[in-house]
Amino acid sequence: MKRLSLSMTILVSAFMWSACSSGKKHAAKGIATVNDATEEDSEADLEKKQGQKPDNIEKTGPTGALGSGEEADPGESSTAPTIIACSALDTARTYKGFGGVDLKAGRIEKMAPLGDRYRIKPFPALSTEITRVFNNVAPASLAKSAPTFPTSAPRWFVEPIASGITLYTTYRIAYDGGLTISGSHPDMRAAPTPETAEKICGEFMNLAWRRPGTPAELEHCKNVAIMATAAETDVKVRWAHTIASILTSADFIAY
Amino acid sequence: MSKNHKRSHNSGLNRREFIARTSLGAMALGSSGLWAPRVFGAEESAPSKVLAIFLPGGCDGTRLFANTLLATGTGAFGVTPTSGVALNPTETDPANKVTVDVMFNQLNPFAKSHFGVVGVAHGITAHGPAKAAHFTAAGKSGILSLASAMGGSGSIKCAAVGAELPFGPTAAVGGVTVQQINDMQSTIDALGGGVPDPTMPGRDLAAAGIAGSLAMSGGTFEGNPDSLITVASGYKVAQETLKKPKQAFNPEELKAAYNLTSTAVTSMMAKMAAAELMFASGTNVVTIVDGGGAQWDTHGDTTGARARAAFQTRILPALKLFTDRNITETAAFNVHVMIFGDFNRSAPGSDHAGTSSVAVIGPRIKQGSTGNVDAQIRLPAGTAGTDGLWGLMGHLSGGPTVASAVVPAGNPHTRLVKA
Numbered sequence: 001m002k003r004l005s006l007s008m009t010i011l012v013s014a015f016m017w018s019a020c021s022s023g024k025k026h027a028a029k030g031i032a033t034v035n036d037a038t039e040e041d042s043e044a045d046l047e048k049k050q051g052q053k054p055d056n057i058e059k060t061g062p063t064g065a066l067g068s069g070e071e072a073d074p075g076e077s078s079t080a081p082t083i084i085a086c087s088a089l090d091t092a093r094t095y096k097g098f099g100g101v102d103l104k105a106g107r108i109e110k111m112a113p114l115g116d117r118y119r120i121k122p123f124p125a126l127s128t129e130i131t132r133v134f135n136n137v138a139p140a141s142l143a144k145s146a147p148t149f150p151t152s153a154p155r156w157f158v159e160p161i162a163s164g165i166t167l168y169t170t171y172r173i174a175y176d177g178g179l180t181i182s183g184s185h186p187d188m189r190a191a192p193t194p195e196t197a198e199k200i201c202g203e204f205m206n207l208a209w210r211r212p213g214t215p216a217e218l219e220h221c222k223n224v225a226i227m228a229t230a231a232e233t234d235v236k237v238r239w240a241h242t243i244a245s246i247l248t249s250a251d252f253i254a255y
Numbered sequence: 256m257s258k259n260h261k262r263s264h265n266s267g268l269n270r271r272e273f274i275a276r277t278s279l280g281a282m283a284l285g286s287s288g289l290w291a292p293r294v295f296g297a298e299e300s301a302p303s304k305v306l307a308i309f310l311p312g313g314c315d316g317t318r319l320f321a322n323t324l325l326a327t328g329t330g331a332f333g334v335t336p337t338s339g340v341a342l343n344p345t346e347t348d349p350a351n352k353v354t355v356d357v358m359f360n361q362l363n364p365f366a367k368s369h370f371g372v373v374g375v376a377h378g379i380t381a382h383g384p385a386k387a388a389h390f391t392a393a394g395k396s397g398i399l400s401l402a403s404a405m406g407g408s409g410s411i412k413c414a415a416v417g418a419e420l421p422f423g424p425t426a427a428v429g430g431v432t433v434q435q436i437n438d439m440q441s442t443i444d445a446l447g448g449g450v451p452d453p454t455m456p457g458r459d460l461a462a463a464g465i466a467g468s469l470a471m472s473g474g475t476f477e478g479n480p481d482s483l484i485t486v487a488s489g490y491k492v493a494q495e496t497l498k499k500p501k502q503a504f505n506p507e508e509l510k511a512a513y514n515l516t517s518t519a520v521t522s523m524m525a526k527m528a529a530a531e532l533m534f535a536s537g538t539n540v541v542t543i544v545d546g547g548g549a550q551w552d553t554h555g556d557t558t559g560a561r562a563r564a565a566f567q568t569r570i571l572p573a574l575k576l577f578t579d580r581n582i583t584e585t586a587a588f589n590v591h592v593m594i595f596g597d598f599n600r601s602a603p604g605s606d607h608a609g610t611s612s613v614a615v616i617g618p619r620i621k622q623g624s625t626g627n628v629d630a631q632i633r634l635p636a637g638t639a640g641t642d643g644l645w646g647l648m649g650h651l652s653g654g655p656t657v658a659s660a661v662v663p664a665g666n667p668h669t670r671l672v673k674a
Contacts, residue, residue: 110481162489164491164493168497223467250483251472
């Protein structure tokens with residue numbers, strides 16, 4: 001998981017590096033909120049700092065069977081994840097395609113408040129992430145759901161978009177996986193209580209989002225477990241909906 | 256329309272009855288407990304629908320839909336006395352004549368008698384701006400403005416079927432956003448029409464769960480609101496869809512009708528089938544963008560052979576099937592199909608003209624044309640731009656009130672609308 005996190009961070013860093021500016025020095029200026037990064041930092045230094053993920057991120061998430069006793073307490077650490085962001089737009093650069101077509105035409109040129117993040121995962125990424133959350137066992141509905149999601153041609157990338165149907169389908173896959181996993185988790189054998197709901201919500205938020213849920217987010221999740229599904233008599237169904245609501249949230253379907 | 260088509264369902268119901276009783280009928284049952292079968296021939300009572308088929312790169316309207324080059328005697332683009340067919344041969348006004356390529360003879364008589372050509376004088380000869388302009392009405396998205404103004408109870412009012420999305424403004428209009436449909440089966444599942452499956456979440460609880468997802472996403476949206484705008488709108492649509500009464504659809508019927516082997520929306524046939532599914536589910540406007548951009552940017556196609564071949568192979572078979580099922584005297588809905596592209600091709604080199612000739616086929620079209628061009632591919636002076644096109648679509652879909660809701664100036668192509 002550490003390797004994956006570091007790779008992801010480096011990948012995003014590399015993208016930001018090139019997206020902010022063409023010149024290295026200028027690029028360093030463009031990155032404003034990378035922890036304690038300075039203009040003097042080398043690229044390697046910067047990557048090293050970005051690789052220093054909060055401990056709770058690395059520790060979270062059940063390994064092997066859920067509920068192994070190694071889960072991080074969501075309230076244990078509130079260290080915010082590292083966020084990088086451009087501080088300036090590079091609107092001067094143009095990209096011309098064949099026939100002089102402006103390849104930037106129609107592209108949104110804005111500063112994203114929290115950096116170049118929260119972009120919708122393409123299905124291949126979403127697919128592996130869902131599988132990871134469910135102990136590397138893909139829900140049965142995952143593979144057959146692939147045609148629902150927009151895809152790009154080989155060696156091409158199209159920014160995915162979401163729709164009511166892709167979100168419902170994501171929920172359905174996550175519910176399917178949740179049904180399976182809830183049967184093997186000791187804290188999901190009984191109907192949700194405020195205590196178990198908080199624990200499971202925190203556990204899956206850490207696992208899915210790679211960060212702890214905020215108190216408000218935990219409260220929303222607990223509401224699904226305790227209030228919204230209260231009329232349901234099948235305990236597994238209640239927990240499956242709770243897990244599905246986390247895995248259909250923007251923090252999971254985007255990165 | 257074939258006899259087989261009229262009675263194609265196992266129940267023995269004809270198409271209009273089938274759709275009314277499975278989709279609209281289900282909705283009516285949910286709300287009032289009454290069946291709401293449609294009255295045959297009651298065009299006014301049938302809901303309106305618009306299918307926008309866009310051919311990016313530059314649809315060859317001059318030789319396909321506004322074959323008036325014949326009158327000029329230039330022979331440009333291979334237009335000869337035998338290459339076209341006059342759909343309204345008794346029309347005396349040359350400007351109102353509808354002469355189309357002979358391939359359109361394959362369409363059913365009802366469709367051919369409700370075939371109009373709409374002139375769009377946009378003055379744009381660059382691909383990107385022309386694409387965007389054709390989907391723009393009064394500065395907003397034409398398809399979204401239209402879908403919003405048409406009203407109705409569908410949770411998905413505007414759908415893009417297939418991988419390609421429409422062009423132009425994307426901001427929601429009246430709360431309506433474009434929802435992409437890539438697979439019919441998952442769409443049917445979301446509509447509640449799937450085969451019962453214990454791994455499928457209950458609709459009410461799923462709606463509540465997705466409401467929870469939305470609530471958990473508030474902080475994330477602030478991080479990159481532009482990137483996640485479709486997620487935000489998608490939650491709303493998903494919840495609305497799940498809160499609607501179940502709608503029964505049989506994907507096997509659609510697959511058989513359109514000769515499909517799967518429910519994935521990849522081919523033109525599948526796109527047409529998906530459009531039909533979405534209309535039955537309550538969608539007002541569906542877009543199909545043909546992915547083969549290079550097919551339609553027919554530079555150097557001075558004989559028109561490439562454009563004709565592209566249309567004949569890529570579009571016509573599916574268009575014929577769709578219109579045979581949906582544009583007939585007894586169709587369940589008032590479906591209007593529009594076929595358009597970036598621009599007409601200029602003469603003689605088949606480059607970019609600053610005009611478009613858009614085909615519109617549907618029950619409220621009065622056969623005629625405002626899109627006939629001269630030998631220089633110019634439209635008559637005073638021809639409206641893209642606002643006029645969407646004003647017409649509004650008029651066809653709900654009368655002058657809807658037209659004015661789409662564009663304040665309303666519909667300038669009134670002669671193309673049946674009284």
